[in-house]
């Protein structure tokens with residue numbers, strides 16, 4: 001299945017779905033259905049399991065915030081709606097020079113909405129001096145290894 005380029009129309013629909021998720025406070029079947037039409041069923045079928053692995057790391061005292069998707073063998077760095085360090089994003093976004101949402105970015109968007117009233121549920125607080133150890137060294141930029 002070819003992946004879709006994110007245009008303004010897709011972006012607007014994604015925003016609307018996210019707003020709906022925030023209002024309801026849960027990920028409804030209707031929202032999953034709309035997301036599957038917007039992106040791909042393959043991507044959306046994996047989003048639910050990824051959601052539990054999305055964390056927001058706040059570094060103190062700088063208040064620097066880093067979103068990450070934690071995994072058993074690798075972690076990914078996420079910049080909401082802009083960048084993910086996974087292979088899919090590299091192949092579909094960076095190499096094709098286009099805006100793209102991988103399953104991690106979709107999951108992050110949903111998690112951010114669902115935790116708006118309770119942000120500490122996904123927050124990890126770290127000291128600034130641990131930034132390198134916690135973020136840089138745990139990241140696997142697998143596409144640099146090909």
Ligand SMILES: [Zn+2]
Nearest residue numbers: 084086102104
């Ligand atoms: Zn990704």
